[in-house]
Amino acid sequence: MKGKVLIFLLMVLWMLTIFSLGANFFQDQQNFRFRIGRLILDFADNGSANVIIDDYGLGYVLFNEYSYGNNGQISFFLPFGQGKGIFSIGAFVDGWEVSEGFASIDAFMITTFRFNFDVPEDIPLEAVIPDSIGFVLFLEGRTNAWAHGALPVGYPGYASASGSFTTELISASAYISAFFPNSPPYFDVYDYDPEQGYKRDAVIKTVDITSGQGEYVVEFSGSAATMNFNAMSVGSAYARTGIVVLSGVDPLGIPEVGDNEFVWSKGEPPWLWIPALAKVVTGFTPDDYTMQWLAEKIDWHVSPSLPSTGLYVRMYPNGYENTFIFPRNRFEDANYEEPRFRYFLIFDMPEFLPATIDGGFGKRQLIMTFNGQPVHAANIEIFFPATATNHPFLFGDKGSGNPPDEGDYFDFVFGRPLWAAKSPNWFYYYWMVAYWGRTDIRLAVNVPGGWYEDGKPYVYVGNDAYLTYSMRLFHIENRSNAFGIIKPLITFADTLTIKGIHTFIYTVEHELAHKRHYETGIYPSTDPLTDSDGDRLNDYWEEGHFLDPNTRDTADAYNRFGDPTPGDLQCIADIEAYGKLLQKEELWRKDWADTGLQKGSPTPSDKFPWVYGSTNKNYSIYKDLLTAIP
């Protein structure tokens, strides 16, 4: 017995002092890439380890998917799998048949989350460009120490094992030391797992991406060691990290170029559906408990708030509340769906769309929170369905949805009563924005264009006064007459292509100009002696305002395109309409129609909000375009 104890002690001493091997492990960096809209997320691991192993016991160490054994050769049991955000180390010694052994590893690893912002090339000048990305960083891990002896019976055994890791959020350690007496034959196992499973924690982080790129680095350090005589033992540490990012809408979306746009439904009552999804980005398959633990802390809201009856619905992918996607292993299954939490924010109105533009449309932010704290806010835009008719009635007008008509309901257009049909949303909201209070502007359902009938108190806007339109612009060109005296002449100079609320404003202003011209006596001139060209303008008036009294379309800009109205009459209305349109140019900011100026990917910023024919850009080469009758 004495001898055996002596032998055992000698063995331990031998094991500790005689031979040791130092080696370094370097993990190759291999990126994993995820794309969520304009956010491209790469992550990569990089690590190294110092290893000591004695060559008597059957010992080896593990570092993620690498192992190093006592025969001096490095073995690769698994293909590369770095970039998973997993830190896994272990030390194992099998002191079989009175053998002794020692193995230890000290390892360090970083996991880098790199956030790349896929910025579009042409961004409107006033676009809000995200300058940071917020996310939830989570870490979880466990340690273990295990010993088994004595091996074989008839000899005493001894073993010790330890494992530990440290990260910015969590750390853990486990240690065991065991003596296995040989008589009576004794066999035992010690398993020490101090945390009884995973420790986990999560925190909100924000990374600056103003340069188009930003990164966040998670550091892992840890060690595992074991030594034994006539026993078997293992020390290990395991930790892993992942992030949760807003993914239901593009987290770095720029609505000004067409990202993250949502439209209220066309029916009555209307509703608005915003998918609010958080994606758990990991290099491993997170377990259900982790998913549940994270999901319980995530919530959503829209700011500024949107009107709703208060119904706030969450739906989960499997169709049941409080259930989640149970992810399968993405490395094995091509159909693997990234784990994520699905919510749908549903806003609904009791009867009609919100009454005003600011009340229910325009720029908003979808905000993801974690433990009640904001994580990330994605920019979104809310639109109304232009051609639907689910806007509220004005002032209780249960009829047409036209602007209030001072009690005159008996207005017919082409034999069709105006109250017979409700106006489309574009007419309602454009009128609210640009002509609130003007009761002389009316919609003509089912008739395109727009018009004014002599002497009527109203102007009519046709059913297409929100679509693209190419209007004419004029300036003055000076020519000398036969006596060498300079004579200014109105000349067609340029075109302006407009759409959305600008087409509406143009149409209204063009017709209001006709109405003004009629009411102020500019037309009609019914005496053929004073209206040579039959364009309804008096010859003297035409001469005085630089039009040809002998030609009904002086600028040759109208009648050749099939327009039956005399060109000169249109010309003076267009000149005034352009002047008024310039005054209301900025109203494009209030155009939240899904066919309007802010929907979709707009033309490049130098072609917004409209395009002049002379440059194909948003400025004209002519600096003297007429904005009032000269």
Next chain:
Amino acid sequence: MKRKLLWIIGGIAVIIIIANQLDIGPYRPRFPIAQRTGVPYPYMTVEEENLFAEIRDIGLQRDLSRIDKVRHALLENHPAILIAASLALGRLGTKEAIDDLHALQARLASGSEVQPFIALALARIEAERDYPNVTDENQLQRKMKRFLQAAKVSVSQIHKGALWYAEQLKAKRYGWAPFEVQVLRQAAEIAADAYQRGVKDAFKIVGLNFSLDYVAQLKVRLAQMSKEQRISWLVDILSKKQVARMEEDYLMQALADEGEEASKAIIAKLKEMKLNHDKYHYVGFMLLFRTLTCIGDPDAIPVIQSFSNEPDWLGYYAEQAIKIMKEGRRTVRAVDY
């Protein structure tokens, strides 16, 4: 008392029905009419304007090999192009376009100004399909009847429409000629075709009074002239004009429709006018310049250019025409001619 009242109401209803059947009563336009100052049709791009002119040519030349171009034009948005395409398909008279026209009818708003022209084209197709080559009075009579039936208008309503429209023009209330007047113009064209094929009394058939409408009358008048006579007459009359009203648009279009020969005649006339400048009003020059922009003959550019330094309106109109031609545009002066 009650019974008496019922008899009176019944009697009035019967009178109304009979009057309706006999076409007694006021003008009842088949399509709503708007005499108003409307938002102008959008300005056309070069491509649109050239397409506009081309599809009109295809119809006038009865060029069936290019019918697909016209059918495709029905997908455009510009009302004038749609009107030109509809009229061209009517002239081509092939039934394969009927579905396309019905599709356009459904796509456009019921109050669209294009709708009457689609109905016009459908009626013309029916007539052309049943009687493609009229060579005698009988055939023409049947063709004309078929056309009016398909257009769902009576001779009486056409005449009433034409009189009403003349009144409107007199009062300077402008707008598209009503459907009935467009039917009269198409009827004049059908009769003119028959006249060219030797039906000497073509214009007296079915009792239509073409003289009630300026454009129908012009068609009748020109049909009875040879090409040379037409060109010569039109050049002469345009050169002497001192004002450019709506009527002059039809004269320009009629001349432009004569093609290259017309261009040569206009160029010669302009050269002559340049030498005798004082005898002509600048409007005469302008109308010939604008006619040349319809034909698109590049030989006309230097001739028009030679007027660009002239003072006042003459130089102005020369430059205006040059600009159009240099942009590679061909214009249409009267789409419903």
